[in-house]
Amino acid sequence: MKRRSLSSLLLAALPFVLLGFAPLYLGPYHLLLAGRFLSLGILAMGIVLVWGHGGVLPLGQGVFFGLGGYAIAMHLKLVALGPGELPDFMQWNGVEDLPLWWKPFTSAGVSLAAVVVVPAVFALALAWLVFRRRMTSVYIALISQALALAFATLLISQQGTTGGFNGLTNFDTLFGVPLGEDRARIGLHLATVGLAALAYGFARALGATQAGRLVTAVRDGENRVRFLGYSPAPYKILVFVVGAVFAGLAGALHTLHLGLISPAMVGVVPSIEMVVWVAVGGRASLYGAIIGTVLVNVARDSISSAWPNAWLYLMGMVFILVVVATPRGLAGLVETVAVRLRRRSRSRLAPAGEPIGEALDDVEVASHG
Amino acid sequence: MSSLALALGQLFDGLSVASILLLAALGLSLSFGLMRVINMAHGEFLMMGGFLVYVAHELVPEASIALGLPLAFAGSAILGAVLEVTLIRRLYGRPLDTLLATWGVSLLLQQAARNLFGPTGVEVTAPAWLSGSIAIESGPFAGLALAHVRLFIIGLAGVVLCGLVLLFGKARAGLHIRAVNQNRAMASALGVDTRRVDVLVFALGSGIAGLAGGALALIAPVTPTVGQSYIVDAFLVVILGGMGTLRGTALAALLIGILSALAETFTSISFAKVLILLFVVAFLQFRPRGLVATRTRALEEA
Numbered sequence: 001m002k003r004r005s006l007s008s009l010l011l012a013a014l015p016f017v018l019l020g021f022a023p024l025y026l027g028p029y030h031l032l033l034a035g036r037f038l039s040l041g042i043l044a045m046g047i048v049l050v051w052g053h054g055g056v057l058p059l060g061q062g063v064f065f066g067l068g069g070y071a072i073a074m075h076l077k078l079v080a081l082g083p084g085e086l087p088d089f090m091q092w093n094g095v096e097d098l099p100l101w102w103k104p105f106t107s108a109g110v111s112l113a114a115v116v117v118v119p120a121v122f123a124l125a126l127a128w129l130v131f132r133r134r135m136t137s138v139y140i141a142l143i144s145q146a147l148a149l150a151f152a153t154l155l156i157s158q159q160g161t162t163g164g165f166n167g168l169t170n171f172d173t174l175f176g177v178p179l180g181e182d183r184a185r186i187g188l189h190l191a192t193v194g195l196a197a198l199a200y201g202f203a204r205a206l207g208a209t210q211a212g213r214l215v216t217a218v219r220d221g222e223n224r225v226r227f228l229g230y231s232p233a234p235y236k237i238l239v240f241v242v243g244a245v246f247a248g249l250a251g252a253l254h255t256l257h258l259g260l261i262s263p264a265m266v267g268v269v270p271s272i273e274m275v276v277w278v279a280v281g282g283r284a285s286l287y288g289a290i291i292g293t294v295l296v297n298v299a300r301d302s303i304s305s306a307w308p309n310a311w312l313y314l315m316g317m318v319f320i321l322v323v324v325a326t327p328r329g330l331a332g333l334v335e336t337v338a339v340r341l342r343r344r345s346r347s348r349l350a351p352a353g354e355p356i357g358e359a360l361d362d363v364e365v366a367s368h369g
Numbered sequence: 370m371s372s373l374a375l376a377l378g379q380l381f382d383g384l385s386v387a388s389i390l391l392l393a394a395l396g397l398s399l400s401f402g403l404m405r406v407i408n409m410a411h412g413e414f415l416m417m418g419g420f421l422v423y424v425a426h427e428l429v430p431e432a433s434i435a436l437g438l439p440l441a442f443a444g445s446a447i448l449g450a451v452l453e454v455t456l457i458r459r460l461y462g463r464p465l466d467t468l469l470a471t472w473g474v475s476l477l478l479q480q481a482a483r484n485l486f487g488p489t490g491v492e493v494t495a496p497a498w499l500s501g502s503i504a505i506e507s508g509p510f511a512g513l514a515l516a517h518v519r520l521f522i523i524g525l526a527g528v529v530l531c532g533l534v535l536l537f538g539k540a541r542a543g544l545h546i547r548a549v550n551q552n553r554a555m556a557s558a559l560g561v562d563t564r565r566v567d568v569l570v571f572a573l574g575s576g577i578a579g580l581a582g583g584a585l586a587l588i589a590p591v592t593p594t595v596g597q598s599y600i601v602d603a604f605l606v607v608i609l610g611g612m613g614t615l616r617g618t619a620l621a622a623l624l625i626g627i628l629s630a631l632a633e634t635f636t637s638i639s640f641a642k643v644l645i646l647l648f649v650v651a652f653l654q655f656r657p658r659g660l661v662a663t664r665t666r667a668l669e670e671a
Contacts (some may be wrong), residue, residue, distance in 0.1 A: 057465045129650055133657035138407060138464050138612075142604045143650060149601045150642045157639035268601065272472055279469060312480035319473025323466045324459055 012204070012287070016197040023186045031185065032257055035192045037297055039253035041290035042199045044278050046246025049203055051275070052284035053212070054239040055219030056137050060144030061247045061274050063151045064119035066266030068248030069255040070155075071118055073168035074102060075111035080172045088170065093160035102161070108175060115252040116245055123244030127237040134233075145268055152267030167262025174256065192253050196290075199246055203286055206242065215239045276315070279322050282331025292329060374505075374513040379630055385519035387626020388526035392581030393599050394606040394618050395533070396449075396574020402613015403550050403570050406457055407468040411603070412596025413478035414445040414575045418582025419591035420482060421445075423491045433496060434587075438525075441583035442576040449575025453568050475596070482593040490592030499587065522584045529577055530619060537615065546570055550613060602629075602645075609649050611659025620660050625649075 022034055043065055050058045077087040086098060104110045126147065130140050155162045162168075177184045206212040217225050218232040225232050255261040264270070273296075281292020296318075304311040326333055393415055400406045418441035425437035452474060460467045494500075495518050502516040537543040548556040549566045557563045585595065606625050610617030625645060632641035656662065 057468070126650075129654065133654055135653065135657055138401075138468075139608055139653070141465060141468060142407075142608055143646075146601050146605055146646045146649075150639075150646050153639040153642050157637060268597070272469075275469065309480065309484065312476050316473040316476035316480070319476065320456065320470050323470040323473070324456070327463075327466060 012200070013197065015287075016193055016200070019196075020190060020193045022193075023189055028185065031189055035189045036254060036257045037294045038192050038196050038290070039250045039257060040274075040277070040297065041250075041293045042196050042253070043247045043250035043274060044281070044289035044293040045199055045203050045286050046243035046250070047275060047278040048283060048286050048289045049206070049215075049239050049246070050243035051278065052282075052289075053207065053219065054215050054236060054243075056236060056240060057141040057275065058144050058240070058243060059141045059268075059275065060148040060151075060271050061243070062148050062266040062268075062271035063144075064123060064244040064247035065251035065254070065270075065274075066151060066155070066261065066263075067119045067122060068115045068251030069261035069265070070162070070168065070251075071105065071111055071114040071248075072252040073171070073255050073261045074105040075108060076171040076174065077168055078102065078106050079108075089163045089166070089168075090160060095160040099161045115248050119244040119248030119251075120241050123241045124237065127240040131233040131236045131240075145271065148266065148268045148271045152263045155263040155266065163262075165263060167260060167264070169260040169262075171259055179259070188253075188256055192257070195249055195253065199249070200286055202242075211235060211238060276319060276322075278329070280318065280329055282329030284328060285331030288329055288331025288334075291331075295330075374510045377510060378513055379634055380627065381513075381515055381519065383627035383630030384623075385522050385626075386630055387623045388523045389581050389585055389599070390602060390606050390626050391526050391619060391622035392529060392577055392584065393603040394610070394622055395529070395615075396571075396576075396578045397603055398607045398610065398613055398615075398618040399570050399574045401464075401607060403546065404457070404461065404567055405464045406460070406571075407464050407471070408457070408574075409468055409472040409600065410452065410474040410478060411471075411575070411578055412598075412600035413475045413482075414449060414578035414596070415582035415585070415599055416482060416591065416593065416596040417448065417478070418442070418445050418579030419493075419586040419595060420486060420491070420582075421579065422583040422586040423486075423493050423591055426493045431496070433493060434499075437493075437586075438580060438583045441579040443579075445579025445582070446572040446576030450568050450572040452575075453571040457571065458564075458567075479593045479596070486591075486593070488593060490590045490595070492590045493586045495587045518587050522587070525580065525584055529580065530615075533615060542566075542569065605645065605649050609652060609659055611661045614659070614661040617659050617661030624660075
């Protein structure tokens with residue numbers, strides 16, 4: 001058993017190692033694309049934890065994505081300034097003094113900490129308020145969606161201090177290194193791969209702890225967990241906050257790769273699209289979620305530029321088909337096929353003896369929301 | 370203009386906002402209460418109602434309301450029934466999955482509207498008898514002006530609400546709906562065709578949303594994304610009111626409509642959104658199951 005888990009761990013680490021060497025075999029354009037999609041993959045893994053493992057559908061992940069993204073973007077805007085200067089969009093909007101809540105972001109350390117801490121604090125407050133009173137998962141989905149709407153509207157309306165509809169863009173340097181340079185690009189790529197691997201490892205490790213098991217137990221039978229003497233709320237809160245931190249990290253990395261963060265990436269529609277990536281890839285599978293994220297985004301990039309009309313039709317169809325036909329997404333499809341193949345080869349080679357129960361256990365991930 | 374008149378004017382605006390919210394939220398509340406279905410495409414029924422009124426207006430300009438509103442109701446109701454039979458039925462017992470699948474439907478409908486009517490939307494000019502307003506020129510309320518269109522919308526919401534109360538209280542179909550709502554298995558055992566009740570309620574809710582869209586077309590342009598801008602608020606109304614209760618939904622719509630009209634006067638539209646959300650979350654701390662909670666001894670709830 002031990003050897004099996006070690007080899008599966010190595011197998012799981014392999015793609016990250018391969019991606020780490022990507023600067024050697026990918027051109028600058030594709031390297032950037034890989035970095036962008038991988039940072040979105042971190043967010044997708046967060047949704048797997050919250051939705052696939054915790055059974056709570058988060059429809060406001062864009063908010064936490066945005067909090068992380070804006071935190072780093074504000075820092076980049078501020079470091080580009082000379083003493084006494086204001087960011088360009090503030091000057092255009094006639095803002096004369098730097099708002100108080102911008103000031104801490106002058107420091108790189110504070111900004112980096114804010115990428116994680118701000119989404120965590122917001123998520124903690126929201127989760128505490130909703131889970132404490134035993135609200136159902138449906139309420140939480142709808143409230144987080146309303147939060148996404150409020151956040152995006154607020155960002156757009158406060159043009160003078162948030163950059164409004166255009167968001168924050170035109171960054172020059174990252175920790176003193178000009179962003180166009182090779183070492184900035186490669187450093188950023190390595191940081192993304194490293195953080196993605198870390199997030200993956202953390203998510204897996206969390207699943208193996210007692211808390212992680214309770215999270216899934218709450219998903220499958222909240223009242224049974226309650227009767228066994230546990231309060232479900234702390235575990236739901238825990239997993240919700242972890243999901244938000246993943247989203248914040250993803251937002252910061254994505255902002256650095258793309259050079260832009262705007263309300264168009266944080267509102268209701270982008271938040272729900274994030275859930276679709278995971279639904280396509282498989283809501284209970286970490287790798288499935290990353291693959292789903294890459295597939296949907298590649299499809300969007302190629303299709304929406306060629307036939308902008310077709311994209312929404314296609315997206316709508318995919319949505320309906322995935323939910324109706326394969327609730328466990330691509331990962332579920334692959335698993336089902338794998339189990340069938342294994343069972344067939346087993347019945348041919350070793351007709352008796354080995355119980356199939358174990359194989360079935362692997363497949364028994366949630367098919368219900 | 371006296372401050373009293375100003376305050377009353379705000380209250381009046383809030384009431385008309387509340388009426389549209391109520392019409393939009395009723396269908397959501399009904400279908401959630403009965404089937405545990407979250408219909409994200411509900412906003413698109415509203416949009417469709419708006420476009421149907423526009424079509425009626427283009428065909429027979431003088432009968433845009435007499436023809437348009439029934440058309441809006443019927444069109445949305447039929448589409449709702451089709452959606453229920455083809456898609457929603459497969460997803461019973463999986464509320465979060467209905468949410469995702471119906472979002473897909475809403476994308477399809479939005480894009481279809483964009484292709485049919487163009488991305489910027491269309492406008493309907495309200496008929497002459499609705500374009501004026503009742504102006505009060507003397508007395509303590511001097512300066513207060515009540516627009517006919519808004520009065521009409523408030524009246525429409527009142528009529529729909531009364532109709533539903535009658536349906537639930539007096540008609541046989543309403544009795545069946547209440548029975549299925551209380552205990553689906555028992556109702557089915559006693560011979561109620563629960564499937565038919567489901568389709569009926571879903572179609573009814575969609576039709577009412579269509580009416581909301583038709584009413585909205587009289588005061589604002591109809592765009593392919595108009596449904597999306599109402600759906601989130603409508604869901605907040607449903608949550609605040611308590612899922613599946615007529616009385617709760619009506620009260621919550623009134624509360625949110627008036628509160629947001631007030632908040633928009635004192636702050637801005639965007640801050641009003643934040644304030645309303647905070648209010649709903651804070652309120653649920655005291656009554657987690659909404660204003661009017663159906664009492665139940667069941668442990669598992671959706």
